[in-house]
Amino acid sequence: MKLSYRWLQQYIDLDLSPSELAEALIGLGLEVEEVEPLGTDLKGVVIGRVLEVRPHPNADRLTLCRVDLGSGEPVPIVCGAPNVAAGQKVAVATPGTTLLLTDREGNRQPVTIRKTKIRGEVSEGMICAEDELGLSDDHSGILVLPGDAPVGHPFVEYLQQQGLTVPDYRLEVSLTPNRADAASHIGMARDLSALLDRPLRRPEVAVPEPGGEAARQVQVTIDAPEACPRYVALLVRNVRIGPSPLWLRQRLAAIGLRSINNVVDVTNYVLHECGQPLHAFDFDQLIGGRIHVRLARAGEQFTTLDGKTRQLPEGALLICDAERPVALAGIMGGENSEVTDTTTNILIESAYFDPSTIRRTSKALGLQTDSSYRFERGVDAGLQRWAAARAAQLIVEVAGGEIVPGVVDVQVRSFEPRTVTLRLPRLAHVLGTEIPSGEVRRILDRLGFAPKPEGEAFRCTVPLYRPDVHEEIDLIEEVARVHGYDRLPMPEAFTVPARVPDEPPAQALRRRVRTLLAGFGLREIYTNSLLPREVVRRFVPASGSDHQTDAPHLVETLNPISAEMAVLRPSLLPGLVQTIVYNQNRGQQVLRFFEFGRVFARTDRPDTPVPGFAEHEALVIGLSGPHAPEGWDVQPRLTDFFDLKGLIETLLDTLHLSDRMALVPAESPEPTVAYQMNLVADGRVLGTLARLSDALQEAYELRAPLYYAELNWDAFAEIAHPAQQRRYRPFSRFPEVDRDLAVLVDRDQPVGPLLETIREAGGELLRHVGVFDLYEGERIPSGKKSVAFSLRFGADRTLTDEEVDARLEAIVRELERRFGAQLRR
Template sequence: MKLSYRWLQQYIALELSPSELAEALIGLGLEVEAVEPLGTDLNGVVIGRVLEVHPHPNADRLRICQVDLGHNQSVSIVCGAPNVAAGQKVAVATPGTTLLLSDREGNRQPITIRKTKIRGAVSEGMICAEDELGLSDDHSGILVLPDDAPVGHPFVEYLQQQRLIVPDYQLEISLTPNRADAASHLGVARDLSALLDRPLHRPEVALPEPGGEASRQVQVTIDAPEACPRYVALLVRNVRVGPSPLWLRQRLAAIGLRSINNVVDVTNYVLHECGQPLHAFDFDQLRGARIHVRRARAGETFTTLDGKTRQLPEGALLICDAERPVALAGIMGGENSEVTDHTTNVLIESAYFDPSTIRRTSKALGLQTDSSYRFERGVDAGLQRWAAARAAQLIVEVAGGEIVPGVVDVQMQRFEPRPVVLRLTRLKQLLGTEIPPDRAVRILDRLGFQPKREGTALRCTVPLYRPDVTEEIDLIEEVARVHGYDRLPLPDTFIVPARVPVEPPTQTLRRRMRALLASLGLREIYTNSLLSREVAYRFTAASETNAQAHASHLVETLNPISAEMAVLRPSLLPGLVQTAVHNQNRGQEVLRFFEFGRVFMRTDRTDTLVPGFAEHEALIIGLSGPHAPEGWDVRPRLTDFFDLKGLLETLLATLHLSDRIALIPAESPAPTAAYQVNLVADGQVLGTLARLSDALQEAYELRAPLYYAELNWDAFVALAYPVQQRRYQSFSRFPEVARDLAVLVDRDQPVGPLLETIRKAGGDLLRYVGIFDVYEGERIPSGKKSVAFSLRFGANRTLTDEEVDARVATILQQLQQQFGAQLRR
């Protein structure tokens, strides 16, 4: 949300600079993301009159203007604006004036105007457009002033006569969802009133009484009272639609809005002034002079103001006339009833719409507007008549016309303020300091809670614009944030627990693995746990058909913030791939990443924390590109599957799980994998090692294969933690016995199961087994390969050759029985 510094000053006396105001708002809980100047003080800008306009002899698009600056001073100015003409009153920046001007990249920079030559012609100043003066973003032509603008007078004084003070500043504020009351200038000014203990100046508006002539000219009916509890309609006749005055255009431009016409600009102005969305209908386009509020039917379509015909979700709220829809309630008006230059009679809509109804429709259509932003969070249910009257008053001021007496105010539900009691003793107990009761009373009163003293308590009436305040603790928070959290003193003593906190096993092992993986040259990444549906489908199945079949396992959010955050990630792989692509596209070649994070899926189990849904912590490791950076002593090769396998074996050895987990090739790889090896313990798959599928590699334009291992970290911790206790074992004083064993096995036989069999058959005498050679070729039968193992045997005594030979024979026998292995001679 954007605010204007000068606009705020209309409602409260501010002596704070824009930067000091930003600090004050942050202290109030309203996060200020940026403060941007919208112009300079305009010293040196005067009002001039264009006397003559001649073509520039050396440039087709430029013209030489003779401009009268008053006081018998006439200057020559080169101007490129298409609308400059003799007889115009204009704003002229004389030499020495500093303006904020946009460079070629669109960044605004302070530039000092100087007397100069442009294509050989002398230019003694600049005739300014609105954006160059900081009044709007309009650069289509120079600003043409009314005929009564006094020539030679400072432009700043003229602006002051038009209710404008320069320079202005734009503040961009990020609101939490509960602070809908602060989504307007008056709402923010109310908070500042409490902070500074100064009165709030709310515009005076004559409220029309319900009924009267308006109720005889307009009929309003509501078929969906739960979605539209209140609807106010007010009629203004004989308006003259046209450009808005300078002050109104400047106010809207200061918050980033484009001027449309005086009537529509007024509705936008009132929205950002008080937070109540309004809509202006061309009354003559409403058939039957009737407003009918109803739900959308299945399959119904509607063309909105932006010219798009939208398929409406069933149950969306529509504003209709006697025959057809004319607006999508709370979101956008219709093309068939918009205010145009030919409009003479205007119907002002000011309503209260149910937040959840507007939110569902807005999300379903992917359409969010300034109005829906506020309706979704909840507007003041008592403000509708005041806002409509305020808009009518301003329309008459800027567009003429007459307000039809009376107002239509249909209330299907009465909203009443809630009483909440605040105990002063509780206030002191929770804040740890005593705030003077008079100070607490003033704060709550300025915020609109109307506190009344009842002994040691305050009975407050919660205004309708604060639906988030429901309990005593909410009032305490209001007092604390205005009083200032930074002013709450630290306690003299702290309670420190006597016991040493015990680190959970998951956290202990995670910390060790982070250190290990970082020491091996991997970088930890953090990726978003929310994905778009498209990405989630892509990573759950190989084809769109299968993706839809797998979609039932995805956990989708009910009200996603955006289409990019619609599904909770079922795997860490999408984030890894996107990170790899991001780094690759920025010149990084050696990609070595890991991430710990939670993954989510639907399940048939009912014993989970939330029945039907499961989640666990996962660890993913990814390698791609060269195995190391290029150097004088390094000839990089592309990372391969064995780099990942070796890294994982180091991890397993650190966890003392090498003899507990087997690597078994998957019979059918996952759709995301070109090939895959599973990590299996006691028949349970704990993770996978794989190469990213060719289809995904091509889709994400990865230049090198991506190898990844994704592990169920929770399952790993459950398996690993019991064996993490350190036990001392002295080194044997006796020598070990080394033997080599080479066997012939089928060419496609994985070596992992052979190692597992050797470890089991070697028993407690086998201290080490490793592979030192794999060979195919001469003197090896076709379809076979030779695998050579290095064995070391040992004990706390001297081993005999007979003992070692017996163990080697047992190992060979098991290899023959299980894998058909033959001793290589």
């Protein structure tokens, strides 16, 4: 939001400099990003009269002017403005005057005017445009003053007589979404009133009562009461559309707005004055003199003021006349009812629109305006009639006309203010200090909460412009920010626990795995938990054509910030792929990443914290590109599936989980992968190891295959935790026995299940088993392969050959029974 320093002074007495004002607002919790000067003190600028204008002999676009400055001989001035003419009253910067002028790069820099020659002709000053004086951004021509402007009079004094003060300063303030009340000059002044303990000055406005002649000329019906609980309409007749007066143009220019005409400028002025968006209709263009508020139908289109025809989302809120839409409620008016130079009768709209309805439509259309910015956050539900009356009063002042008596005020839902109690002992406990009750009462009263003492508490009525205040802690925050966080004393002593608290087991395991993965050469990444819908669809199998049934377990945001943040991620894989692509496109080759993060899905389980939704922490590991950087002694090969599998097996070994978890081939791989293995424990799938499908690899233009593992970390940690309790086991004082075993199995038989069977059949005597040879070829039957295992047996005694042979025979029998394996001799 943009704030004008001089404009703000209309509502509160300020003796703060612009930089001090910025510090004060920051202390109130309002982040000030920039303070920009909009002009200089204009010392040296006087009012002159152009006596003569003739062409410059050496430049086609320049003219030579003789200007009377009210003292002495007229001075020559070279001017490049297209609208300069003899007889005009103008503002002239005399030599020695410093102005803020825009350079070729668009930056405003201080420039001192000097007597000089321009294309061979002497120029003793500069006839100024509005932007050069800091009055607006208009540089289309020089500022032409009214005929009664006194020649030779200092221009600053003339402005003061018009109610203007220079120089002005623009403050760029970043508001948090809950502070809709601060999105106006009066709202900002209210906070400063509490901080500085000075009265807030609101303009005096005669607010008409509902009914009267206006209610007989305008009919308002609301068919969408949830989206539009209140609609106010007020009529002004016989206005004259034209340019706005200088004071109004300057106020709007100070906050970066372009002047349009006197009526539209007033609606913008009132919006930024009090925070209530308004819209002015050409009343004669409203068919039937009727306002009808309804929701848009599927496929409906509407042409907005910017000339664009927009496809409206179903459920968008429309303002219609008797036959057609005339405005997109809370966002932008329509081309068919805008105020033009021929307009004479005005209908002022001042309404309360539901924030979620406006936000949903604004995001769907990608169209945000000053009005939607405020409606999305929630405007004051009791301000509509005041704002309409204020606008009507100003329109009559700047455009003439008469206000039609009465007003139409249709309310389909009343807004009752909440009451919240603030206990002084609770305030002192939370803030760590006692604030005098008189100061607490003053702060709450200045902020509009109307505190009433009740013992050691205040009963507060929450004004309608503070929809963010619900509970006692909200009032405590209000008192704290105005009192000043920097004034809260530091405690004299801190309570320090006598011992370091134990680290939660899951957190300790996560920290250990992070360290291990970093040691394996992987880099940790953090990706966005919100993704575009089309990205998620690539990774989630579709089950229908409608976006609601494409993936019924997806969690979609109701009012996404943008289309890029429409769905909560169901997997960490999309973020990993995007990170791989980003690094690949910037010349990185060895790509090894991991990420811990939460994933989200819909569920039918009744035991979740939020019914219908579930989330858990996940771990994703991704490998792509060469397995190692190229070097004089290394000829890198492309990473393959066995690199990923080996990394996971090493991780399991290090965590003492090899005997509790197993990798088994997936019976029905997901359509997003080329092939897949599952990590299984106690019959439960904890995660997958896979290679990304060729279709996705091509879609993302990956130059090398991506191998990834994604684990349900919550489930993994639950099983892994007991294995992390380290117990001492002494080395055996007895020799261990090594044996080799080779069997013939079908060529497509995975080795993992063979290893699991050997471990089971080997019993307690089998200490270790591993694969040391895999052979196909000569002397091996067609369709078969030979797999050789190394086995190590041991016990807390000396084993006999008979015991070891018995275990080997049991292993061979079990392999033969389950897999048809044949012992190779």
